[in-house]
Amino acid sequence: MASWFDYTVNGIIIGNIYALLAVGLALIFGVARLINFAHGSVYVVGAYAGFVAVTQFGTPLPLTLLIVVVVGALLGLGIERFGLRPLQGYAHIAPLLATIGISFVLDQLVQLFFKPDPRALPSDLLNIRFQIGSGTIGALDLVIGGIGLTSAALLYFFLRFTKLGWAVRATAQDRDAAQQMGVDVNAVNRTVFAIASALGAVSGLLVGMYYNYIDPSMSFQATLKGVVAQVVGGVGNVPGAIAGSILLGVVESYGIALFGTSYRNLFAFVLLIVVLVLRPNGLFASRRQTPPEPMTGTFIAPSKPVRIPPRTLLGIAVAMALLPLVLPNPYVLQTLTNAWLYGLLGLSLTLIAGTVGLISLGHAALLAIGGYASSLLALDLGVPVGLAILSAGLITAFLGTALVFPSFRLRGHYLSIATLAIGEIVSLVILNWESLTRGPIGVTGIPPLSIFGIDLDTDRSIYWFALAVLVILAALQFRLLSSHLGRVLRAMRDDDVAARSYGIGLDRYKALAFAVGSFAAGISGAITAHLYSYINHETFNSQLSILALTIVILGGMGNVAGAILGSVLLVGLPEVFRVAAEYRVLIYGLVLLLLVRFRPQGLLGTV
Amino acid sequence: MSVTRRQFLLGSSALVALAAAGPAFAEPAKGEPIYLGVSGPLTGPNAQYGAQWKQGFDLALDEINGAGGVKGRPLAYIFEDTQSDPRQSVAVAQKFVADKRIVCELGDFASPASMAASPIYQRAKLVQFGFTNSHPDFTKGGDYMWSNSVSQADEQPLSAKFAVSRLGLKRIAVLHLNTDWGRTSKDIFVKAAKELGAEIVATEGYLPDEKDFRSTLVRVRDAKPDGLMLLSYYSDAALIARQAKQAGLSLPTVAASSVYSPKLVELGGDAVEGMFTASRYFPEDPRPQVRNFVTKFKAKYEKEPDAFNAYAYDTMILMGQVMNEFGFEREQIHQGLAKVKDVPSVIFGKATFNPTTRRVSGAMSVDLQVKNGKFTFYEGGAAVR
Numbered sequence: 001m002a003s004w005f006d007y008t009v010n011g012i013i014i015g016n017i018y019a020l021l022a023v024g025l026a027l028i029f030g031v032a033r034l035i036n037f038a039h040g041s042v043y044v045v046g047a048y049a050g051f052v053a054v055t056q057f058g059t060p061l062p063l064t065l066l067i068v069v070v071v072g073a074l075l076g077l078g079i080e081r082f083g084l085r086p087l088q089g090y091a092h093i094a095p096l097l098a099t100i101g102i103s104f105v106l107d108q109l110v111q112l113f114f115k116p117d118p119r120a121l122p123s124d125l126l127n128i129r130f131q132i133g134s135g136t137i138g139a140l141d142l143v144i145g146g147i148g149l150t151s152a153a154l155l156y157f158f159l160r161f162t163k164l165g166w167a168v169r170a171t172a173q174d175r176d177a178a179q180q181m182g183v184d185v186n187a188v189n190r191t192v193f194a195i196a197s198a199l200g201a202v203s204g205l206l207v208g209m210y211y212n213y214i215d216p217s218m219s220f221q222a223t224l225k226g227v228v229a230q231v232v233g234g235v236g237n238v239p240g241a242i243a244g245s246i247l248l249g250v251v252e253s254y255g256i257a258l259f260g261t262s263y264r265n266l267f268a269f270v271l272l273i274v275v276l277v278l279r280p281n282g283l284f285a286s287r288r289q290t291p292p293e294p295m296t297g298t299f300i301a302p303s304k305p306v307r308i309p310p311r312t313l314l315g316i317a318v319a320m321a322l323l324p325l326v327l328p329n330p331y332v333l334q335t336l337t338n339a340w341l342y343g344l345l346g347l348s349l350t351l352i353a354g355t356v357g358l359i360s361l362g363h364a365a366l367l368a369i370g371g372y373a374s375s376l377l378a379l380d381l382g383v384p385v386g387l388a389i390l391s392a393g394l395i396t397a398f399l400g401t402a403l404v405f406p407s408f409r410l411r412g413h414y415l416s417i418a419t420l421a422i423g424e425i426v427s428l429v430i431l432n433w434e435s436l437t438r439g440p441i442g443v444t445g446i447p448p449l450s451i452f453g454i455d456l457d458t459d460r461s462i463y464w465f466a467l468a469v470l471v472i473l474a475a476l477q478f479r480l481l482s483s484h485l486g487r488v489l490r491a492m493r494d495d496d497v498a499a500r501s502y503g504i505g506l507d508r509y510k511a512l513a514f515a516v517g518s519f520a521a522g523i524s525g526a527i528t529a530h531l532y533s534y535i536n537h538e539t540f541n542s543q544l545s546i547l548a549l550t551i552v553i554l555g556g557m558g559n560v561a562g563a564i565l566g567s568v569l570l571v572g573l574p575e576v577f578r579v580a581a582e583y584r585v586l587i588y589g590l591v592l593l594l595l596v597r598f599r600p601q602g603l604l605g606t607v
Numbered sequence: 608m609s610v611t612r613r614q615f616l617l618g619s620s621a622l623v624a625l626a627a628a629g630p631a632f633a634e635p636a637k638g639e640p641i642y643l644g645v646s647g648p649l650t651g652p653n654a655q656y657g658a659q660w661k662q663g664f665d666l667a668l669d670e671i672n673g674a675g676g677v678k679g680r681p682l683a684y685i686f687e688d689t690q691s692d693p694r695q696s697v698a699v700a701q702k703f704v705a706d707k708r709i710v711c712e713l714g715d716f717a718s719p720a721s722m723a724a725s726p727i728y729q730r731a732k733l734v735q736f737g738f739t740n741s742h743p744d745f746t747k748g749g750d751y752m753w754s755n756s757v758s759q760a761d762e763q764p765l766s767a768k769f770a771v772s773r774l775g776l777k778r779i780a781v782l783h784l785n786t787d788w789g790r791t792s793k794d795i796f797v798k799a800a801k802e803l804g805a806e807i808v809a810t811e812g813y814l815p816d817e818k819d820f821r822s823t824l825v826r827v828r829d830a831k832p833d834g835l836m837l838l839s840y841y842s843d844a845a846l847i848a849r850q851a852k853q854a855g856l857s858l859p860t861v862a863a864s865s866v867y868s869p870k871l872v873e874l875g876g877d878a879v880e881g882m883f884t885a886s887r888y889f890p891e892d893p894r895p896q897v898r899n900f901v902t903k904f905k906a907k908y909e910k911e912p913d914a915f916n917a918y919a920y921d922t923m924i925l926m927g928q929v930m931n932e933f934g935f936e937r938e939q940i941h942q943g944l945a946k947v948k949d950v951p952s953v954i955f956g957k958a959t960f961n962p963t964t965r966r967v968s969g970a971m972s973v974d975l976q977v978k979n980g981k982f983t984f985y986e987g988g989a990a991v992r
Contacts, residue, residue: 003829006854010821017819108650116654118842120873129853136853211818211846213874217652221816256822261811262785264822334701334727338694431785440790440812442718444744448726457730459701532693532723533748536787539693539719575698578687585650585690 006133007253013141015249017210019148020203021226022233022241024196027155030172030236031192033092035227035413037099038079039200040219041106046072046201047208048110048216051121061124061143065202072201073194075106080193085186086597092412093359094600097553100546101596103219104589111216112582123209144206151199152242159238164191172236220543224420228272231417234282243284247271266428269421276418277406303601305559313561317471324460333463337531339564339571340466344524345544346551346563347470347477348517353549354558354606355481356513357493359416360404362423364544366518368430370396370525371535372437375446378530386451389526396522397515404514408507411496423545430537442536449530466527470564473520477560480516481607489513490558490607554595556602565603636676640683641935643926644703646714646724651690652816656716656739656915661686663912663919666904671927677935682927685709691716693723700724704731710930711736711940713922718742718787725752734941738922739915742787746965753944755922755958757887757970759792762864765972766836767799769885770861773974775989776834778808780827782820782847783838785812792838792863800836808832813843820847824854834990837862841913844882845875852878859883859990864972868913872980882977883990887954887970888917889982894971896951917953925950925958 021043028036049071053059059067083102087094125143129136159165164187170178171188179185204222208214225248230237233244248268255267275283324333345367353359374392377383383391403426407418430437437443449456449465456462480486488509491499500506529535551570555562573591577584595603645664648657664684672681687702689695696715703709704727711734715721721737722745728735729749737745737754746752770776779800783789789812797807809830811823824847827835835851835858837844844866851860860882867886871879888897890911900920904912912920926940928950933943944965949957958967976985 003825006825007822010819010825013821014819111650111654116658118655118870118874120876122876131855136855138853207818212849212876213818213842213846215655215842217654218816218818221818253822256826260826261782261813261817261820261823264817265814330705331698331702335698338698342694440785441742441787444722444742445747531697531726532719533726534719534722534744536719538717538786539723543692571694574695582649582688584688 003257007257008250009132009137011250011253012246013137013249014252015229015246016141016145016148017203017207017245018225018229018248019242019245020144020151020199020206021222022229022245023148023152023155023238024199024203025223025226026230026233026236026238026241027192027196027199029230029413030238031168032084032095032189033236033413034084034095034099035416036196037096037223038083038102038106039099039196039226040221040223041103041110042072042075042079042197042200043204043207043222044110044214044216044219045075045106046204047121047214047218048114048204049201050205050208051114051119051214054122054124064205068201068205069198072198075201076193076195076197077190079197080190083593084193085189087600090600093553093557094596097550097596098593100550101589101593103223104592105586107216107219108583108586108589112586114216116216118213118215120212121205121208121214122212125209140206140210144210147202147206148242151202152238155195155238164188168192224424224542225268227417228268228421231414232272232275232283234284235413237282237284240282240284244282247283262432263428265424266432269424269428272421273407273418273425276410276414276421280410280414303556303605305556305562305605305607306603308561308604317467320467321464324463328460330459333459335572335575336568337459337463337466339568340463340470341524341528342547342551342571343470343564343567344473344520344527345548346555346567347473347560348519348521348524349548350552350555350558350560350563351477351480351520352514352517353552354556355486355489355493356510358404358408358419358510358514359412359549360545361416361420361549362426362542362545363419363521363548364540364542365403365423365426366396366400366521367525367528367544368426368535368537368540369399370522371529371540372430372443372525373522374526375443375529375535376436378447379443379445384453385447385449385530389523389530392526393519393523396525397519400518400522401511401515405507405511408510420542420545423542427537427541437537440536442534442539443529444534446529446533446535448533449527462531469523469527473523474560474564477516477520481558481560485509485512493558550592553602554592556604556606558607559602559604560607562602562604562607569603635674636672636679636681638680640681641677641710641930642706642708643682643684643923644699644706644709644712645684645686646689646696646699646703646712646720647686647716648691649686649688651692653691653716657686657688659913659915660714660919662904662908663916663921664923666900666907666916667920667923667927669907670903671923677927677930682923682930684713684923689715689720691720693720696720696724697727700727700735704728704733709733710935710937711926713738713926718745721745722748725749728752732941733937734944736922736926736944738918741791743791750965751941753960753965755925755952755955755960755967756918757864757954758966758968759788759795761968761970762885762972763792763795764799766861766863766885767796767803767805769883769974770834770836771800771803771805773988774834774859774861774883776805776859776861778806778831778833779836780809780811780830780832780834781807781836781838782811782813782823782827784840784843785814789838796836796838815843817843818846820850821854824851824856828854828856832858834858835860837866839863839866841866841868841871842874845871845879848875848878848882865914867975867982868915869911870913872977879977880980883985884975884977884982885972886975886982887914887972889973889975889984891984892973894953894956896953896956900953921952921954921958925952 229245233240377388551566555566725748783793945962
C-alpha cells in the first residue's frame with residue numbers, strides 16, 4: 001500500500017515536468033493551430049542558456065530564470081517572425097514542416113556550440129529534502145511545481161482580464177473574425193510564441209537542474225511527451241494540459257509498478273490512444289471548446305500539380321535503369337537504392353496522407369512490421385525470400401490497417417497524433433515481445449535478397465530490384481489515382497461531409513487506401529531488412545516517420561512522382577553535403593526551411 | 608582475467624623493461640598517407656561517442672606518425688558521419704569500399720548501423736573492424752568482421768565475481784539498458800551471479816533516453832535487494848544514482864565498466880560516491896601503456912580519458928602495428944589480424960585475436976570505487992555487513 005503512495009507521488013513529480021512542456025505547446029496550438037515540433041529545441045536552448053549563465057557567470061537561480069525567460073522569448077519571437085510568419089496564408093502543413101526544419105537547425109547549432117557530451121547543470125538551491133512516503137522531494141521539485149502553477153495562473157489572468165489576452169482568445173476561436181474586428185493577429189501570434197517559448201526554455205532549465213543533466217539530443221523526447229500530455233488534456237487547453245501531464249505521469253508510474261520499466265512508454269501511448277478514441281477533445285475539454293477541427297480542405301494546400309508527360313517519366317525510368325551500366329559507382333548506386341526504398345515509403349505515405357488526407361506520423365511502424373514479418377518468415381519458417389517479402393507486404397497491409405482503424409473517426413492533427421502513438425506502440429511491442437521478435441537483441445543473420453532462387457548479391461542487381469519494385473508500385477498507384485477510386489479518395493480529403501452525403505462509406509475507403517499504402521511500406525521494410533541482414537526495434541525509428549512525411553510534403557502531397565523525387569532529394573542531399581561534415585545536418589535543415597518557404601505546395605505540387 | 612594489485616605491479620614492471628627496449632627514436636613519417644575509413648556518429652543523438660573516438664584516434668596517430676608511421680608513410684583516417692543510422696552507414700560502406708585508398712574500416716557505433724553495413728564489407732573483402740561492437744553476433748557476419756570490443760561473456764562473470772564473491776551481495780537488483788548490449792550483459796551477469804550463489808531479486812530494463820527512474824527504484828526497493836547492479840552508460844548511471852539517493856535507497860551499487868568516465872562524477876556528484884565499478888585501466892595504473900596513454904591524453908586534451916577514448920586509441924595503435932608487421936594492403940590487413948601477437952594494449956594488456964571468433968579475450972580488470980569524486984583502487988572486502 002505504501003508503495004502505491006510512492007508511485008503516485010513519483011507520477012505527480014514527473015507529471016509536473018511534463019506540464020511545463022505541455023502548457024507551451026497547448027498555448028501555441030490554441031492560437032496558431034500548430035503542433036510546434038521546435039518546442040523541444042527551445043527547451044534545449046533554454047537549458048544551455050541556463051548552463052552558460054550558471055557555470056560561466058555563477059548567476060543565482062532567480063537571475064538565471066530571468067535570463068532564460070528572455071532568451072526563450074526572443075527565440076520564440078525569432079521563430080515566429082522568420083520561420084512562420086512568411087508562411088501565413090499557406091495551408092497548415094507548411095508551418096508544421098517549418099517547425100521540424102527549425103528544430104533540426106536549433107538542435108544542430110546547440111550541438112556545434114556546446115559539443116555533444118552531456119553536461120551537468122547544477123542548481124544552487126539549498127539541498128533541503130522533505131520526507132514523503134518512503135522517498136523524499138526536494139526544494140527543486142517544489143520550485144518546478146510552483147512555477148508550473150504560477151505560470152498557469154498568470155496565463156489564466158492574462159487570457160481573461162487583459163485586452164491582449166482577449167485578443168489571443170478571439171484569435172484562437174476564429175482568426176478571420178478576430179482580424180475583421182481589428183485584432184492585430186500578428187501581435188497576438190508574436191505574444192503567444194514569446195510566452196510559450198519562454199515557458200519552454202524555463203522547463204529546459206528546470207528539468208536540466210532536476211536531473212543535473214543536459215544534452216543537445218534531448219529535444220525530441222521532450223516534444224513527444226509534451227505533445228502526448230497536452231492531447232490527453234485537450235489540445236489548446238492550458239489547464240487541461242496541466243491535468244493531462246499529471247495524469248500521464250501517474251499512469252506511467254503505475255505502468256512501471258504493474259509491469260516493469262520497459263512498459264512505461266507503452267502505457268503512455270496506450271493512454272493517448274484511448275483518450276483520442278473515446279474523447280478526441282481531451283479529457284478536460286469543456287463544451288465551449290472549439291469543435292474537432294474543421295480541417296477539411298485547409299490542411300493541405302490545393303495547387304496545380306506540375307504536369308510531367310508520361311513519356312518523360314518513362315524516359316527517366318529507363319535512364320535510371322541504364323545508370324548502373326554507365327556509372328558503376330557502388331556508392332552512388334547504394335544511395336539511389338536507398339532512395340528507391342524510401343521512395344516506396346513515400347508512395348505509401350503520399351497515398352495515405354496526400355490523397356486521402358490522413359497525415360500519418362507513425363509510418364516507420366509499417367516498415368518495422370514489414371521488416372520483421374519478412375525476416376521472421378524467412379528465418380523461422382524457411383519461406384523463400386521473394387515470397388517472404390510479398391507476404392510481409394500483405395501482413396503489413398492487414399496489420400497496419402487493423403491498428404489504425406479505430407482512429408479513422410479522428411481528423412486533422414488528432415489523427416496525426418494517434419498515428420504517432422501507434423508508431424511508438426509498435427516499436428515498444430517489438431522490444432517487449434521477445435519470444436517472437438527477440439527483443440532488444442534484434443534479428444541477426446537475415447538471409448540476403450534472392451528471387452526465384454537467384455541471389456541478388458551485387459550492387460547492381462540490388463539496385464535494379466529496388467528500382468523495379470518501385471516502378472511497378474508507382475505505376476499501379478498512378479493507375480489508381482486516375483480511376484474512379486482515386487477520385488473518391490480525393491473527394492473524401494477535400495470535403496468529407498459532402499463525400500458522405502454522396503453515399504461514400506468513409507471508413508471502408510480509408511481502410512482500403514491505408515491497406516494499399518501499407519503494402520508498399522511493408523515491402524520497403526522487408527527489402528531493407530534483407531539488405532541489412534540485421535534489424536532491431538531501433539532500425540525503423542520515429543525519426544524515419546518524420547523523414548517520410550518530409551519526403552511527401554517536399555514532393556507534393558498525393559503526387560506519385562513527387563514522392564520519388566522527394567525521396568531522391570532527402571536521401572541524396574545529406575550525402576551531397578558530406579563535405580560539410582558536422583555542418584551537414586544544419587545545412588539540410590536550412591534547405592528544408594527554404595523549400596517550405598518558397599514552395600509550400602511541394603516541388604511537383606499537390607495532386 | 609581478474610588481477611590483484613600485487614600481480615598488477617609485478618606484471619607491469621616487466622612491461623616497463625620491454626617498453627624501454629623498443630625503438631624509441633624514429634624518423635617522423637612522410638609521403639602519401641595511408642587511410643583508414645571510420646564510419647560513426649558525428650551528429651545526431653550519439654554524436655558524443657564519435658567525438659570521443661576522434662580524440663583517441665588523434666592521440667594514437669600523433670604517436671604512430673611521430674615514430675615513423677606505417678613503413679615510413681603517415682597513417683590517417685577519413686571519418687564519415689553516419690549518425691549511427693543504418694541508411695547512412697550502408698552508403699558510407701559503399702563509399703569506402705569503392706575508395707581504393709581506404710585499407711580498412713573502423714566502426715560503426717550502434718549495432719543496427721554496424722551490422723547493416725557488414726554484408727557490403729564482406730562482399731567487397733574489406734575488413735570491418737567494429738571496435739565498440741559487443742553484439743555477440745557481430746563477428747558472425749563474415750570472416751571480414753573483426754572486433755576488439757570487450758566481450759560481455761568476458762566482462763560480466765568478472766562483475767558477478769566482484770559483486771557476489773568480493774562485496775558479498777546476496778540479493779541483487781539489476782537495472783539494465785534495454786539494448787542489445789544491456790540485454791546481453793544482463794543475461795550473462797544473471798547467470799554468473801546465480802552460479803556464485805546470489806539471488807537476482809529484480810531485473811528492470813530501461814530505454815536509452817529514459818531520464819526518470821523514481822518509480823523503477825520503488826519497484827526495486829520493494830524487491831528488498833542488498834545491492835544494485837547497473838548495466839548502464841555513465842549518463843544513465845549518474846541519473847539512477849542521484850534518484851536512488853533522493854528515494855532514500857542507499858545500497859552498495861556496482862556498475863558495468865562502461866560507466867568509467869570522469870563524466871560519471873561530474874553528472875552524479877555526491878550520489879555516485881562509493882559506487883563500485885570494474886575498469887580495464889585507471890589513471891594510477893602502473894602499466895606502461897596506461898601511464899603513457901593517460902599522461903599524453905591529459906597533456907593533449909587537459910582532461911581524464913574515458914573508456915571510449917581508450918578503445919579508439921587502442922584500436923589505432925593495433926592497426927598501426929598490424930600494418931607495420933604485415934603490410935597495408937586490404938588483404939594483408941585481413942591476414943595480419945589473425946597473425947598479430949601480443950599488441951600492447953590499454954584494455955587487454957596484450958591483445959591477440961582468436962582467429963575463429965575474430966575477437967580478443969582476456970581484458971584487464973581492476974576493481975575500483977568512487978572515492979572523494981575520483982576512481983580509486985578498491986582494496987576493501989565485503990560491502991555488506
